[in-house]
Amino acid sequence: MKLNIKNIRYLTPDDWRVLTAAEMGSRNHEIVPTPLISQIASLRSGTGVHKSISNLAKIGLIAKVKNAKYDGYRLTYGGLDYLALHTHTKSSTIYSVGNQIGVGKESDIYVCASDTGRQLVLKIHRLGRISFRTVKSNRDYLRNRSSGSWMYMSRLAALKEFEFMKALRREGFPVPEPIGQNRHTVVMSLVDAFPMRQISTVSDPASLYAELLSLIVQLAQYGLIHGDFNEFNILIEEKTISTSSKSSAEDSEGEEAREVSLIPTIIDFPQMVSIDHPNAEYYFDRDVACIKRFFSRRFCFTSDDPGPFFNDSIKQVKKRLDVEVEASGFSRKMAKELDTYMKGVGVDGDAGGAKRDDDESDEGEMEDNKAEGVLTLEESSTDDTEAPLTAREPSTSDQTSSM
Ligand code: ADP
Numbered sequence: 001m002k003l004n005i006k007n008i009r010y011l012t013p014d015d016w017r018v019l020t021a022a023e024m025g026s027r028n029h030e031i032v033p034t035p036l037i038s039q040i041a042s043l044r045s046g047t048g049v050h051k052s053i054s055n056l057a058k059i060g061l062i063a064k065v066k067n068a069k070y071d072g073y074r075l076t077y078g079g080l081d082y083l084a085l086h087t088h089t090k091s092s093t094i095y096s097v098g099n100q101i102g103v104g105k106e107s108d109i110y111v112c113a114s115d116t117g118r119q120l121v122l123k124i125h126r127l128g129r130i131s132f133r134t135v136k137s138n139r140d141y142l143r144n145r146s147s148g149s150w151m152y153m154s155r156l157a158a159l160k161e162f163e164f165m166k167a168l169r170r171e172g173f174p175v176p177e178p179i180g181q182n183r184h185t186v187v188m189s190l191v192d193a194f195p196m197r198q199i200s201t202v203s204d205p206a207s208l209y210a211e212l213l214s215l216i217v218q219l220a221q222y223g224l225i226h227g228d229f230n231e232f233n234i235l236i237e238e239k240t241i242s243t244s245s246k247s248s249a250e251d252s253e254g255e256e257a258r259e260v261s262l263i264p265t266i267i268d269f270p271q272m273v274s275i276d277h278p279n280a281e282y283y284f285d286r287d288v289a290c291i292k293r294f295f296s297r298r299f300c301f302t303s304d305d306p307g308p309f310f311n312d313s314i315k316q317v318k319k320r321l322d323v324e325v326e327a328s329g330f331s332r333k334m335a336k337e338l339d340t341y342m343k344g345v346g347v348d349g350d351a352g353g354a355k356r357d358d359d360e361s362d363e364g365e366m367e368d369n370k371a372e373g374v375l376t377l378e379e380s381s382t383d384d385t386e387a388p389l390t391a392r393e394p395s396t397s398d399q400t401s402s403m
């Protein structure tokens, strides 16, 4: 679904109260009975609630659901987006929202700005959107989950991503600066770089390759495996360093020497796993294999060195960020819930895309997803069904930039 913020400024304080009430009610009601919304909102005027409800329903923040037992409303993704944005605005984290720069399988990415004009990224987690595409059993699985699970799971994914980003950043890993988190959203610094997927050539693939594999090893030494370490989740910034002052004296031609260095930034952490995970080695090897495959296909670069290997990497554990994060708010129970959910619905990060490197079928697949989404996103949903599920990444052929 698309974030449509044009109505956000026109909501009254009563509307916000009613929207918040719908959210609270949906924690234990899939369809929140209208009297319960009124009761939680406890507006002074009784008619105010109904005015607000109809206002919110008109702009798609809540959706009316007729049920055999009772009528009520459910909060839509749009409603949750508004609540999160409202909180980010009140805390002065976000001042304005701009263009959408990414449509992931499980997220939407927008550029936004702080009140000082700093460019930021708003990542809205949308678990349960594309996941509906997988087999019928997954849809049943979702349907049988406790109410509001898409909301809860999206919130868990955002919380997990934020906590890991903070920990990694603190330890000096190249990740965006985490700025804020609320509900299913994360705000972080905008990295001025292209995903590696969009890069067609590099002058020195060996050093970039070594650096990326070393990052996988370093992550393991801090207790972590990214789990989705691929060309979509590695942003590459090109920095030109002038070495003229040093070289001009030595250089017979007197030409200015320039060196281009490629600086990777790692993003996308909801599927991060601990080195204690029962399948840790599998995930580690898969991350390594992703990089090897990509470098071989895209840059025709293959290293003679085997590895790195999981067991070698964890011989020198320097710190346990997995344990630290668990203690700081993203609990083991939450990790397990999210893990089970992601597995249950077949969420496997971007790795599926990586396997299909150089194949142009992304768009077709997304179209299928859309059809499935219509089927399963609850019938009353108007906002979700009109979602343009376009391909997440441009195809390589015409969008790559050369370095
Ligand atoms: P998903 O979980 O849906 O894959 P990602 O976090 O990987 O979401 O983001 C999707 C895309 O959005 C990335 O491939 C990248 O192009 C862009 N993106 C995400 N975060 C940033 C950021 N902080 N700075 C710049 N671009 C970003």
Ligand code: MG
Binding pocket: 104, 232, 233, 268, 350
């Ligand atoms: Mg990604």
